[in-house]
Amino acid sequence: MDFRRLIISVTLAWLTVFVFLPHMLLVGTSFMSPDADHLVVWPTTLANFEKVFTPVYFTVFWHSLELAAIATLVCLLVAYPFAWLLSGFKQRTQAILLFLLILPFWTNSLIRTYAIKIILGKKGLINSALVSMGILDEPVQLLYTEFAVIFGLVYLLLPFMVLPLYSSFDKMDTSLLEAGKDLGANALQRFRHIILPLTMPGIISGCLIVFLPAMGMFYIADLLGGAKNLLLGNVVKNLFLVARDWPMGAAFSVIMMLMMALLLLMYAQANKLVSKKGGLNDENL
Amino acid sequence: MKTSDHSGYQGSAIKKLGSVLFISAVLAYLYAPIAVLVVNSFNSSKYGHSWRGFTWKWYEKLLNNGNLMDAFWHSLTIGLLAATLATMLGTFMAYALYRYKFALKKATSGLLFVVMMSPDIVLAITFLVIFMALGIHLGFWSLLIAHLTFCLPFVVITVYARLNGFDGNLIEAARDLGASETRTFFSVVVPMSMPAIISGWLLSFTLSLDDVIVSSFVTGPGYEILPIRVFSMVRVGVSPEVNALATGLLIFSVALVVLAQLILKKGKSQ
Numbered sequence: 052m053d054f055r056r057l058i059i060s061v062t063l064a065w066l067t068v069f070v071f072l073p074h075m076l077l078v079g080t081s082f083m084s085p086d087a088d089h090l091v092v093w094p095t096t097l098a099n100f101e102k103v104f105t106p107v108y109f110t111v112f113w114h115s116l117e118l119a120a121i122a123t124l125v126c127l128l129v130a131y132p133f134a135w136l137l138s139g140f141k142q143r144t145q146a147i148l149l150f151l152l153i154l155p156f157w158t159n160s161l162i163r164t165y166a167i168k169i170i171l172g173k174k175g176l177i178n179s180a181l182v183s184m185g186i187l188d189e190p191v192q193l194l195y196t197e198f199a200v201i202f203g204l205v206y207l208l209l210p211f212m213v214l215p216l217y218s219s220f221d222k223m224d225t226s227l228l229e230a231g232k233d234l235g236a237n238a239l240q241r242f243r244h245i246i247l248p249l250t251m252p253g254i255i256s257g258c259l260i261v262f263l264p265a266m267g268m269f270y271i272a273d274l275l276g277g278a279k280n281l282l283l284g285n286v287v288k289n290l291f292l293v294a295r296d297w298p299m300g301a302a303f304s305v306i307m308m309l310m311m312a313l314l315l316l317m318y319a320q321a322n323k324l325v326s327k328k329g330g331l332n333d334e335n336l
Numbered sequence: 337m338k339t340s341d342h343s344g345y346q347g348s349a350i351k352k353l354g355s356v357l358f359i360s361a362v363l364a365y366l367y368a369p370i371a372v373l374v375v376n377s378f379n380s381s382k383y384g385h386s387w388r389g390f391t392w393k394w395y396e397k398l399l400n401n402g403n404l405m406d407a408f409w410h411s412l413t414i415g416l417l418a419a420t421l422a423t424m425l426g427t428f429m430a431y432a433l434y435r436y437k438f439a440l441k442k443a444t445s446g447l448l449f450v451v452m453m454s455p456d457i458v459l460a461i462t463f464l465v466i467f468m469a470l471g472i473h474l475g476f477w478s479l480l481i482a483h484l485t486f487c488l489p490f491v492v493i494t495v496y497a498r499l500n501g502f503d504g505n506l507i508e509a510a511r512d513l514g515a516s517e518t519r520t521f522f523s524v525v526v527p528m529s530m531p532a533i534i535s536g537w538l539l540s541f542t543l544s545l546d547d548v549i550v551s552s553f554v555t556g557p558g559y560e561i562l563p564i565r566v567f568s569m570v571r572v573g574v575s576p577e578v579n580a581l582a583t584g585l586l587i588f589s590v591a592l593v594v595l596a597q598l599i600l601k602k603g604k605s606q
Contacts, residue, residue: 054517058428066447069485073462136355157589161548161563162582165570166369267457284457304458
């Protein structure tokens with residue numbers, strides 16, 4: 052077999068067996084009936100998707116969406132100015148700061164979640180700092196609250212929001228801002244009509260890589276959230292590994308896949324807007 | 337005019353100060369929890385609420401904790417193997433996508449994109465489903481295949497970008513001079529892509545060591561890796577050995593990155 056055929060067939064074989072087939076099987080599973088002994092049995096049914104909207108599941112699903120949405124928003128509000136300011140530094144400083152931003156990744160994220168658990172405790176760093184500064188009279192309960200889950204999600208996901216935003220700011224043609232200024236646009240107008248549209252692809256891709264993974268991070272909810280603040284990941288993990296209701300778990304996964312497709316569509320739209328003919332990034336201009 | 341220039345200068349100085357402060361604050365947020373772990377790994381106090389003197393005892397406990405050390409070596413093994421195999425397979429894939437036309441080429445990049453964008457929890461389940469369907473025993477092999485697969489797209493993207501950046505005529509020249517496709521790949525393409533191959537490897541190794549979600553689904557009782565072990569330790573209470581472990585991992589990773597930077601620099605200067 053020649054080299055060309057070898058690498059092409061290995062590529063296709065691997066992706067078919069370990070990516071394409073598994074996804075198809077997962078979608079298929081979501082339409083099957085659950086069975087304690089065989090995991091999945093006929094007949095096909097829509098019941099799993101209907102069950103998503105029953106109060107038991109929907110409450111958790113909705114709460115998980117809320118937690119992930121707030122975490123995404125907080126990430127965006129911190130990462131946007133961070134990326135913007137970062138792009139204003141000298142090249143070398145930018146490289147060092149980016150390195151510092153991703154360095155924490157080299158410790159396992161579970162260990163970092165444990166670190167958050169330590170600092171959020173009644174006698175942890177945050178409580179003792181607030182008490183010693185006189186802001187609080189006595190330590191407050193931070194752990195096992197919604198706040199703790201959001202804090203943990205933002206902590207782990209913030210760099211993922213910064214990177215795409217930074218790349219948008221880095222690509223931004225600053226002469227457009229000069230032009231805007233010369234034409235009499237004030238700072239707010241320049242932001243609204245130039246900076247915001249140009250960084251929109253970064254905003255959307257940042258939200259995409261923060262929002263959906265946030266819903267899956269069951270270990271954050273396990274360590275920081277207590278029983279009331281579950282994420283979708285906890286539900287799915289429980290359905291697959293404990294309750295062994297695979298079709299129901301698969302239905303939730305399919306819903307996440309659909310949400311991902313929707314977000315990707317939005318991203319493609321925003322990108323088109325930026326690079327369309329006569330648009331802000333039109334290369335022919 | 338002079339005064340307005342002056343105030344402009346002051347304004348930009350304040351701006352600069354503001355941006356330095358903001359960036360430092362965000363970095364402090366990222367590093368404070370890790371710093372607490374590192375400090376506590378040397379703290380005699382078990383709960384780490386206050387400093388009770390320096391000690392190495394948590395490191396001794398860590399080294400004597402057989403289960404935890406086993407899990408550490410298992411994680412390292414999976415990380416090294418998955419990163420190496422993903423880099424090899426990913427480099428082949430990037431080259432196939434770059435050089436050849438073939439049926440399902442669009443589908444290939446589409447599938448890689450799906451792996452990259454899918455939330456971990458969805459990927460984890462697809463792996464679990466296929467391992468069950470194929471009868472692959474959960475443990476070493478399932479972990480290796482899953483880690484290898486989720487690292488692939490990152491290698492492909494890194495290497496593909498590098499291939500796109502260099503002169504395609506070099507490949508044609510090698511072919512004209514009589515090198516076979518295989519020879520061209522190993523003697524021209526691989527050496528020229530080396531920086532991207534090294535970055536791809538490092539990225540894969542990092543992703544593998546950082547993973548919790550996929551591993552939790554495809555692990556088996558026979559081959560416990562770090563996140564699973566650590567999870568059961570920290571879920572119930574405080575484990576100072578974990579602080580020592582975190583410190584060790586951090587030092588190890590920083591050393592690895594510095595080493596990689598040195599290799600990359602040396603490669604550039606040659």
